[in-house]
Amino acid sequence: MVKKRKKKKEKQENQNNQKNQDNPKDQQYSIEKIIPKDKFDSLIKGLYKDFKLIVPKEAENEIEFDYLDPENEKYQFPEYQNLRVSPKKFLFPQKEVLYSFEKEGTGIKIKEKEEKIDDQIIFGIRSCDARSYKILDTFFSSGKYSDPYYFSKRNKTLLIGLACNDPMSTCFCTSVGGAPFSSEGLDAILYDLGDNYIFKIISEKGIIFEKYVKEYPDVNKVDLKKKEELATSARGKIQFEINLDNIEKDLDSLFESDIWTKVARRCLSCGACSYVCPTCHCFDVQDKSDKSGGKRVRIWDNCQSSIFTLEASGHNPRNSGKERTRQRIYHKFNYYLKNYKILGCVGCGRCIKVCPTNRDLRESLKIVVETAEKA
Amino acid sequence: MNHKHELDNPYIPSLVTIEEINPENEVNDLKTFKLIFNETVDKEKFFEKFKPGQFAEITEFGIGESPIGIASSPTEEDYLLFTIKKTGKVTNRLHDSKKGKMVGIRGPFGNGWPLKEAEGKNLVIIGGGFAFTTLRSLIVYLIHRNNREKFGDITIVYGCRNPGEFCYKKDLEEWGKRDDINLNLTIDREHPDWKKLVGFVPTITKEVAPSPKNAMAFVCGPPIMIKYTSPVLQELGFKDEQIFLSLEMRMKCGIGKCGRCNVGSKFVCIDGPVFSQAELKVLLRD
Numbered sequence: 001m002v003k004k005r006k007k008k009k010e011k012q013e014n015q016n017n018q019k020n021q022d023n024p025k026d027q028q029y030s031i032e033k034i035i036p037k038d039k040f041d042s043l044i045k046g047l048y049k050d051f052k053l054i055v056p057k058e059a060e061n062e063i064e065f066d067y068l069d070p071e072n073e074k075y076q077f078p079e080y081q082n083l084r085v086s087p088k089k090f091l092f093p094q095k096e097v098l099y100s101f102e103k104e105g106t107g108i109k110i111k112e113k114e115e116k117i118d119d120q121i122i123f124g125i126r127s128c129d130a131r132s133y134k135i136l137d138t139f140f141s142s143g144k145y146s147d148p149y150y151f152s153k154r155n156k157t158l159l160i161g162l163a164c165n166d167p168m169s170t171c172f173c174t175s176v177g178g179a180p181f182s183s184e185g186l187d188a189i190l191y192d193l194g195d196n197y198i199f200k201i202i203s204e205k206g207i208i209f210e211k212y213v214k215e216y217p218d219v220n221k222v223d224l225k226k227k228e229e230l231a232t233s234a235r236g237k238i239q240f241e242i243n244l245d246n247i248e249k250d251l252d253s254l255f256e257s258d259i260w261t262k263v264a265r266r267c268l269s270c271g272a273c274s275y276v277c278p279t280c281h282c283f284d285v286q287d288k289s290d291k292s293g294g295k296r297v298r299i300w301d302n303c304q305s306s307i308f309t310l311e312a313s314g315h316n317p318r319n320s321g322k323e324r325t326r327q328r329i330y331h332k333f334n335y336y337l338k339n340y341k342i343l344g345c346v347g348c349g350r351c352i353k354v355c356p357t358n359r360d361l362r363e364s365l366k367i368v369v370e371t372a373e374k375a
Numbered sequence: 376m377n378h379k380h381e382l383d384n385p386y387i388p389s390l391v392t393i394e395e396i397n398p399e400n401e402v403n404d405l406k407t408f409k410l411i412f413n414e415t416v417d418k419e420k421f422f423e424k425f426k427p428g429q430f431a432e433i434t435e436f437g438i439g440e441s442p443i444g445i446a447s448s449p450t451e452e453d454y455l456l457f458t459i460k461k462t463g464k465v466t467n468r469l470h471d472s473k474k475g476k477m478v479g480i481r482g483p484f485g486n487g488w489p490l491k492e493a494e495g496k497n498l499v500i501i502g503g504g505f506a507f508t509t510l511r512s513l514i515v516y517l518i519h520r521n522n523r524e525k526f527g528d529i530t531i532v533y534g535c536r537n538p539g540e541f542c543y544k545k546d547l548e549e550w551g552k553r554d555d556i557n558l559n560l561t562i563d564r565e566h567p568d569w570k571k572l573v574g575f576v577p578t579i580t581k582e583v584a585p586s587p588k589n590a591m592a593f594v595c596g597p598p599i600m601i602k603y604t605s606p607v608l609q610e611l612g613f614k615d616e617q618i619f620l621s622l623e624m625r626m627k628c629g630i631g632k633c634g635r636c637n638v639g640s641k642f643v644c645i646d647g648p649v650f651s652q653a654e655l656k657v658l659l660r661d
């Protein structure tokens with residue numbers, strides 16, 4: 001009985017936490033510091049004493065998120081708008097062992113995965129990607145089963161964002177409830193003012209950062225005014241805006257519409273959109289084995305592939321690109337709203353950038369909204 | 376952050392041992408596997424949740440996992456039965472197994488047949504081909520001495536292409552002898568060895584189904600059977616809320632995470648596999 005009550009209390013607290021993150025206005029933590037850029041590296045080194053840091057780093061031909069080794073490198077953010085691949089892999093890896101087993105004579109011995117996960121910070125993610133973790137949190141904890149592999153990492157991870165001064169031409173976060181300067185889902189956020197950063201603590205969990213920034217001066221009115229100007233300017237750079245207030249209802253009425261043939265045209269079912277998407281979470285499960293044992297692995301999967309739903313009998317409920325394209329859009333813009341009251345898209349535009357046939361999710365949404373208006 | 380409800384890792388199978396393997400049909404691509412839990416604690420955890428109409432994921436270690444409807448009833452307390460068609464990698468390996476082999480099991484998953492709602496009602500149970508598995512679980516449960524009086528008349532329609540395809544012949548024989556079950560076995564076309572009904576499942580259903588008043592229909596079979604049986608039930612006056620169907624989709628995880636078995640906004644693995652016709656009507660179906 002006592003145990004039960006405790007559980008209930010924890011659950012309530014969880015919900016309250018989420019509420020705070022939903023409405024940054026509700027928060028009581030007014031810790032906003034000014035970090036000069038030439039002091040940034042010492043902030044990083046301070047954090048590194050207690051956390052592993054995942055940061056945007058120069059890689060071969062692009063910038064990607066990776067673990068930082070600040071003992072051997074002085075860190076500054078590289079120039080980037082957003083990264084081609086989302087940072088979801090740090091909590092939901094592309095390949096992940098679920099367990100391994102050993103053969104013992106005719107018997108089997110299962111070995112659960114022992115994973116030591118250090119406290120870590122994903123540092124410098126954009127507002128869209130921060131919101132994507134909220135979506136993954138909601139999904140992986142939904143229903144009767146919470147996903148232990150996702151949460152073993154998530155519970156050890158804090159998120160420090162870097163507000164987006166310079167959205168890309170493919171960005172559409174403001175159409176799906178986000179904004180370039182949104183702090184939703186973050187524990188702390190940095191605003192790049194040119195010579196300085198504002199470091200602002202957002203969540204209750206983020207209060208832990210206070211000790212790393214307390215030596216720095218508080219923000220003043222001039223800094224805050226500059227931040228507001230940058231926020232307005234960033235918003236102004238977003239070139240696409242669509243009103244999706246009725247998207248759930250619109251899609252309810254369009255399932256059998258012939259627009260899906262048009263929307264799916266040119267799709268090669270390559271699934272690049274799913275792999276770069278920060279919220280796509282479907283996976284395949286495969287066994288690998290040799291003489292002495294083996295392991296079970298989950299691997300990112302892709303709903304645009306024809307074998308995704310192919311049954312052993314040969315029957316396939318989503319047999320053509322039309323059904324599969326429709327599934328992807330309904331999953332994010334209708335089923336998510338029905339099941340969790342949130343959209344499953346953060347408007348990062350990665351799927352648009354990566355599509356080899358230049359398909360554009362924004363165009364598809366426009367077709368949906370316009371068709372529904374006409375009907 | 377959000378750990379709640381099930382505390383065990385739902386991805387880790389329990390170990391079970393194959394105790395018996397029984398061929399079910401003439402062409403020998405259907406076998407029933409009797410599985411015994413290696414550990415009592417795993418068995419207890421499984422049976423705590425187990426209801427007729429649910430499924431489990433069976434692991435051939437190193438090969439993979441398949442979702443299979445549970446053919447035994449929770450009232451058969453010591454073991455689990457799975458009737459498995461030889462189709463893919465996992466099921467081929469299972470068919471080649473010998474007694475005593477260890478396999479993995481996760482589950483039970485899914486909602487199961489709506490037993491609470493069925494209490495006090497007349498039930499018509501309609502199955503075709505080897506999709507009869509979870510209907511066997513249901514029937515064995517309903518006619519158990521502790522349960523039978525909770526339910527009204529029980530009418531069964533079970534159709535196969537030919538006499539050699541019927542599963543659970545021993546059970547069918549026993550059920551045929553009981554006066555508290557109206558058992559109707561039918562085959563598609565005349566056959567020299569067959570003295571029971573001849574005709575497709577929908578046709579026989581039309582003849583033997585009870586009045587829709589205070590009744591429920593439980594249906595499981597190939598898509599073509601379902602397609603023609605639903606209209607017959609509607610013609611007889613069954614409302615969409617009284618008709619329950621068990622669906623199948625390709626599955627991996629069984630716990631609503633891998634993302635492939637959705638029918639509209641619902642996952643067959645956790646929201647189903649049993650849906651009322653009324654629920655299905657509002658779902659957006661591919």
